[in-house]
Amino acid sequence: MDSRPVLFFDSGVGGLSVLAAAQALLPRMPVVYVADSAGFPYGTKSEAEIAARVPALLGRLAERYRPRLIVIACNTASTIALAAVRSALDLPVVGTVPAIKPAALISKTRVIGVLGTDATVRQPYVDDLARRFAGDCTVLRHGSAELVELAEAKLHGIAPDPARFAEILGGLFGQSDGARIDTIVNACTHFPLVSDELAAAAPHPVAFVDGSAGIARRIAFLTAGQDWPETAGDGRAVFTARDATTDALAPALARFGLMRPETL
Structure with a gap:
């Protein structure tokens, strides 16, 4: 074999x-x-x-x-x-790559959040994905190095502070039109490891999607x-x-x- x-x-x-x-x-x-x-x-x-x-x-x-x-x-x-x-x-x-295409397929409000690292969210590649697959959507982005550290800490058995997730998500929901976000792309493979914590910290129910x-x-x-x-x-x-x-x-x-x- x-x-x-x-x-x-x-x-x-x-x-x-x-x-x-x-x-x-x-x-x-x-x-x-x-x-x-x-x-x-x-x-x-x-x-x-x-x-x-x-x-x-x-x-x-x-x-x-x-x-x-x-x-x-x-x-x-x-x-x-x-x-x-x-x-x-x-x-x-x-x-x-960020799962913008599946996010656009399920979004009802047509406002999508992209949560990734600073290096990812500023890439032209993300611009291209948004243009090709979410042209009728408002795509908001936020980069967080801290969220990577929180996911790593969780794998080490360290319970993360819920307030940190709420503050990080505020970087998306606090933007213009952010209150209408109904779908968030986890554009870092670390982030699904803390999906429960992110969902609990969101100000209203949202769908989290990734490409796994x-x-x-x-x-x-x-x-x-x-x-x-x-x-x-x-x-x-x-x-x-x-x-x-x-x-x-x-x-x-x-x-x-x-x-x-x-x-x-």
Whole structure:
């Protein structure tokens, strides 16, 4: 059987939200999950830094782990470096982009919020998605580095302060027309990890959408007809730098079948 893994890549643990959707659809999928802990967080870095770092790092990872497919489970890395990675690697690469299209399909008020990192929400890629798929909608954006930290803390077992989520969402709802938002795009893979906290902090009921289910379907499509092992086995969790903080993630990683942490 073909034991080549699917490699999931993110700056931290946010990509676990994408991994969970893929594992639900493809339970026999061998997994290597890579967190660029040495480069975390991406959302506060410049485009030039990410454009230089991500393709080079994924090239090293492809050589080491020989994956059948790579998933860039990070909106910031995808919106900046996806094209360069695809040009550099001779294997399928699936990116993660803000789920503006599905949000536009379900919005009734035609006012959509895009909640991401600062680096993601300012990208022309987001402008293009809004123009192509939500041309009749008002698309409001807000970037939050703190929300990434809150999601990471939750995976470490630290209970987040509900007031912080309300203040972060205020960056969307406080804008002109923000009170009419009925759908919010979680444009960072970290954010679905705190979806319950976000829903509880919203001033009125809203739908939160992300691209994880679509990415899982894309992985299934690109690997259709390929052999899989009888069981997925223990997955690998790879960090570009390890310390007590990353080692403390072991219980959370185990819930995703990632039992073999290692350092690149």
